Amino acid sequence: MRTQAIRIRAHGGPEVLERTEVEVGEPGPGEVRIRQSAIGLNFADIYQRRGSHGPHAATVFPVVLGAQGAGVIDAVGPGVQAPLHTGQSVAYFHPGAYQAVRNVPAQRVVPLPPGISEEVAGATLLRGLTAEYLLRRLHAVKPGEAVLVHAAAGGMGVILSQWARALGATVIGTVGSEAKMDVARAHGCHHVVNYRTEDFVARTLEFTGGKGVSVVYDAVGKDVFLPSLDCLRPLGMAINYGTASGDVEAFDLQRLHAKSLSVSRPTLRTFIADPADLRRGAAALFDVVLGGQVKLAVGHRYALADVRRAHEDLENRATTGAVVLVP
Template sequence: MSYAIFATRPGDSSVLVRQDRDPPAPAPGQVLIRHAAIGVNFIDVYFRQGLYPWPVSENLVLGSEGSGVVEALGDGVTGFSIGQRVAYTLPNGSYATHRAVPAAHVIALPDDIDDATAAAVMLKGLTAHYLLHHSHPVQADDTVLFHAAAGGVGLIAGQWLAAKGVRAIGTAGGPEKCALARANGFADCIDYRTEDFVARIRELTGGKGVQAVYDSVGADTIMGSLDCLATFGTLVSFGQSSGAPDQVRVSHLARASLRMTRPSLFHHSANRAWLEQAASDLFAMIRRGAIKVQIGATWPLDQAAAAHDALTGRATTGCIVLIP
């Protein structure tokens, strides 16, 4: 049986419905993957809600990362074989038992990286890679602030920052999530429910501020994030779980000669050489135990709506995985 979870229109999780369908046939340059595991991310929610434009006018299959086995090869595909374990990250189309994916976006999985781990890290782990190596390339003497430290990207980034000798300060909601962040590389974690994160950053840095803020929260935090930066600091805005951060104006950057960037993973992963190197770096960190992947919850694929509700309700930590 092959099926997919479609969003019938922009809206809440009730718009997600299951529809049986035949497995797609791979076009030239594509591989057909039978999914073993599928990652859930806030970008899926953004598309479902209509915050990001739908790329098609009809029903939309959400999901931007997955792992599984190659079942068929389109014309012209080389370097992959039937039965090979692979993973990928690519916008929309993953909430399905089968997906045809351009081979240029597919990565062969090492034997020691299991399916659930691969599905959990292709988007989140590669996001952490570009944030720390490109958006603001961290140095060992940096102090940085990372919002949503107990989320999927945050837990990976915290461990990666610690391995680089960077002092990472996180924010999270509640003592349990702060404890989890501290256990995953963060030197300090600010409970935004009970503390003013701007005041705490000033206290923790002796009034100097941080070299970079990585902000995936958006509207609720963006102005405070600017206030946390040291002179010449960089604000990396890479998400909007609380709404679009549209309050920022160019003139706000003048207060301390600040920099701001709004990067996207998929602009990075469109470069095959970058994708291969970044995935290799990520798998190496996992292999040597420098990054331990936290899978906070799994749901059957046909319960994707429940997974979305848990994610938007801040009821999860770490990564969420759907199993077909």
């Protein structure tokens, strides 16, 4: 069958996103075919479009962008076992998501429990799984700790802040505008700093009585990473998990010495390479959502055909929360 898709044939700005049609066959061994109702837009899609997500192998064009979505299974390939079956609502994390109907390896797919909609899962699964490993595995947040979340009103930020608070942490969030301060407060932040107008290091130390935070969750990168080290308490960890403002510049490792700090630059792929970890991470995410500790909402909806506008809004810092593309 033919299906609508968005692909790129060269790296560049939003103008390289092209509407096209591609052929989708029957699912192969170990695959399911999904008729998508929601495709999640992530900042990583922008890195992929620009070609700035390195270092990795050269891109082979054309590429269908996107990494996550949700919908209903409309066919299963040979060898696919229960619990996956035709007619089931699922979400997944796998490259090539900007496509109305597509085949996905069953091992990358999770069934959606009652109470988790396709729209919410399609928009947030990747971020929710990322929050799970950042808060529970890379650094396990403990009650009473203080944590700093940069871009706290963004798609990742609203999940991290709510979940960290539910784990008993005091959450300090930074945001890039006055309007986003309320969004961050409404999503778990005890304290919010506008880092475009205020000194976030001084404010973080003030909020923590001079002690500093145990962990910094930073997906802004270049503009904030090095000053963030000054926000940490002894034995603290700075986690740079994204680079919305650019890559972190080289720095002297001796900066970590005086307070025995650690630094990490992780990726979700490592933490869910084992399908059992993907299922465990999704189960933990669905638990906190169904339990009411983490509210996952879709902030913005765009038709898949309007993908250029969606990219422009995300990279111009005009969105809050999760963004979904509707085929």
